[in-house]
Amino acid sequence: MMGVPYPSHPLFHFENQKITKHTILFDDGWICYAFIFVHGMIGYLLHIDMVKICCLGAGYVGGPTMAVIALKCPDIEVVVVDIFEPRIIAWNSDHLPIYEPGLDDVVKQCRGKNLFFSKDVEKHVAEADIVFVSVNTPTKTQGLGAGKAADLAYWESAARMIADVSRTDKIVVEKSTVPVKTAEAIEKILTHNSKGINFQILSNPEFLAEGTAIQDLFNPDRVLIGGRETPEGKKAIQALKDVYAHWVPVERIICTNLWSAELSKLAANAFLAQRISSVNAMSALCEATGADISQVSHAIGKDTRIGSKFLNASVGFGGSCFQKDILNLVYICECNGLPEVASYWKQVVQVNEYQKTRFVNRMVSSMFNTVSGKKIAILGFAFKKDTGDTRETPAIGVCQGLLGDKAILSIYDPQVSQEQIQRDLSMHKSELDRPPHLQPASPTAIKQVTCAWDAYEAAKGAHGICILTEWDEFRTLDYQKIYDDMQKPAFVFDGRNVVDVDKLRQIGFIVYTIGKPLDAWLKDMPAVA
Ligand SMILES: NC(=O)c1ccc[n+]([C@@H]2O[C@H](COP(=O)([O-])OP(=O)(O)OC[C@H]3O[C@@H](n4cnc5c(N)ncnc54)[C@H](O)[C@@H]3O)[C@@H](O)[C@H]2O)c1
Numbered sequence: 001m002m003g004v005p006y007p008s009h010p011l012f013h014f015e016n017q018k019i020t021k022h023t024i025l026f027d028d029g030w031i032c033y034a035f036i037f038v039h040g041m042i043g044y045l046l047h048i049d050m051v052k053i054c055c056l057g058a059g060y061v062g063g064p065t066m067a068v069i070a071l072k073c074p075d076i077e078v079v080v081v082d083i084f085e086p087r088i089i090a091w092n093s094d095h096l097p098i099y100e101p102g103l104d105d106v107v108k109q110c111r112g113k114n115l116f117f118s119k120d121v122e123k124h125v126a127e128a129d130i131v132f133v134s135v136n137t138p139t140k141t142q143g144l145g146a147g148k149a150a151d152l153a154y155w156e157s158a159a160r161m162i163a164d165v166s167r168t169d170k171i172v173v174e175k176s177t178v179p180v181k182t183a184e185a186i187e188k189i190l191t192h193n194s195k196g197i198n199f200q201i202l203s204n205p206e207f208l209a210e211g212t213a214i215q216d217l218f219n220p221d222r223v224l225i226g227g228r229e230t231p232e233g234k235k236a237i238q239a240l241k242d243v244y245a246h247w248v249p250v251e252r253i254i255c256t257n258l259w260s261a262e263l264s265k266l267a268a269n270a271f272l273a274q275r276i277s278s279v280n281a282m283s284a285l286c287e288a289t290g291a292d293i294s295q296v297s298h299a300i301g302k303d304t305r306i307g308s309k310f311l312n313a314s315v316g317f318g319g320s321c322f323q324k325d326i327l328n329l330v331y332i333c334e335c336n337g338l339p340e341v342a343s344y345w346k347q348v349v350q351v352n353e354y355q356k357t358r359f360v361n362r363m364v365s366s367m368f369n370t371v372s373g374k375k376i377a378i379l380g381f382a383f384k385k386d387t388g389d390t391r392e393t394p395a396i397g398v399c400q401g402l403l404g405d406k407a408i409l410s411i412y413d414p415q416v417s418q419e420q421i422q423r424d425l426s427m428h429k430s431e432l433d434r435p436p437h438l439q440p441a442s443p444t445a446i447k448q449v450t451c452a453w454d455a456y457e458a459a460k461g462a463h464g465i466c467i468l469t470e471w472d473e474f475r476t477l478d479y480q481k482i483y484d485d486m487q488k489p490a491f492v493f494d495g496r497n498v499v500d501v502d503k504l505r506q507i508g509f510i511v512y513t514i515g516k517p518l519d520a521w522l523k524d525m526p527a528v529a
């Protein structure tokens with residue numbers, strides 16, 4: 001192994017002698033720190049330290065991302081810290097706090113070796129060379145920019161704490177999704193309180209999608225690192241690049257300035273969500289004209305300039321990111337005097353709301369214009385399959401719409417608990433965005449909502465079934481058995497294009513699937529959003 005030591009700041013001085021810390025980069029990507037005691041003309045190697053990473057925030061991003069870094073970089077010590085103790089306890093147990101395919105295996109391979117979860121936030125920040133900040137950045141619910149701007153309170157308090165406890169130079173990495181120019185604000189907080197310590201801020205937004213997080217982290221389309229274009233900034237970019245280079249091909253590691261990296265994250269989410277709203281807008285037109293959205297998506301997706309991914313019509317996009325990040329983008333455009341650009345992106349969110357309302361209206365109008373007192377089976381509550389996450393799930397809006405019309409709901413989701421469902425349906429929207437430790441401990445249960453152990457139990461005696469998450473198991477249910485146990489006429493409302501429409505119609509169901517030619521029954525009952 002070839003080593004290239006380059007010195008950083010002196011750490012201690014003893015009269016004319018000093019101990020200095022040197023970063024050593026090896027050809028195979030191995031990095032370590034050598035502590036050298038200099039006496040006269042002679043330097044003595046005192047000890048060699050692993051690079052230490054600390055990540056603030058043990059959530060959907062912090063947990064999986066750090067687990068993969070630890071797995072791929074056995075020479076780096078990774079500690080994930082959180083102020084919400086139950087999450088840390090869960091990360092240290094056999095029942096991880098989040099469901100993500102493949103995550104258990106990765107955590108088991110490195111936990112206790114070079115991956116640790118701790119509530120001792122300050123200690124591990126103080127000891128780290130690189131601090132990732134992966135705390136929540138929800139939409140502001142009060143004050144200036146309420147309903148649009150990102151709430152950076154968690155980020156700011158994290159930055160102040162880093163400044164308070166740091167005794168050595170650090171690279172601080174923005175992992176959370178933040179408004180463009182946040183790094184400047186963070187830099188000010190850190191440098192005003194730094195006591196001479198050198199902080200380099202990098203933007204390294206995360207592009208993983210839930211449900212495929214491990215796959216995305218193992219094999220990312222790209223890793224984006226933004227930093228200052230100064231010699232120190234470039235050195236910090238290189239240090240982070242060296243971490244990812246353990247497993248990501250270097251041509252996929254893109255280095256930019258800070259503002260491009262911050263804005264690229266918001267832009268990527270806006271473009272992705274815009275595709276879904278575009279296809280959902282087309283789905284309404286398909287229903288009105290007899291076209292089939294799956295055929296239209298297939299036809300346009302064959303154009304290599306458009307591409308086939310992310311063109312599935314649905315009841316609407318959910319998840320903690322798309323809406324929040326687009327609203328944030330809208331706010332930034334407005335603040336920069338660009339109202340036309342702001343209103344362009346705002347439409348993406350508005351079409352998403354329209355799609356959910358349209359779906360509920362279609363259900364109610366099909367069922368003789370009322371669902372009052374009728375049992376409806378809700379299949380799927382998570383915002384997409386292969387996750388237990390319910391943040392901004394379209395299921396919340398659809399269920400609340402049906403409850404508003406006095407329906408009785410029986411909900412089944414393979415990964416979402418009854419407590420979470422009750423919490424989501426009873427809490428005010430502004431409370432849902434908060435981190436777990438700030439949410440009410442026991443929300444009031446809604447009487448018209450029960451949870452079922454499986455789809456069959458949920459559908460027993462129901463007037464209608466409503467599919468809101470595309471879990472694979474919903475494709476292979478015994479729909480004849482379900483039909484036999486339901487009230488007649490029996491309805492299926494498929495918000496994810498999961499079911500075989502022809503087969504279900506043969507069984508006797510009245511079927512509505514988004515963007516598909518309408519059942520004769522439904523044609524006479526236009527859905528008004
Ligand atoms: N969820 C995703 O798929 C995803 C993907 C890419 C980017 N992001 C972005 O990453 C960020 C984090 O998202 P998430 O889904 O992991 O959120 P999360 O709510 O799951 O996790 C955030 C965690 O940070 C903790 N926290 C808050 N303040 C803290 C502090 N001062 N010190 C230590 N811990 C603190 C909270 O207790 C919480 O457990 C957000 O900005 C989000 O937009 C999320």
Ligand SMILES: O=c1ccn([C@@H]2O[C@H](COP(=O)(O)OP(=O)(O)O[C@H]3O[C@H](CO)[C@@H](O)[C@H](O)[C@H]3O)[C@@H](O)[C@H]2O)c(=O)[nH]1
Nearest residue numbers: 206207208209210276310311312314317318319321383384
């Ligand atoms: O063709 C599609 C694709 C997705 N969806 C819905 O869109 C939402 C978001 O899905 P997806 O993007 O797969 O999941 P997220 O975990 O929200 O990931 C998005 O948001 C993350 C947080 O910023 C980013 O890191 C990811 O790159 C970005 O894909 C879900 O409700 C999906 O059901 C559709 O309706 N139709």
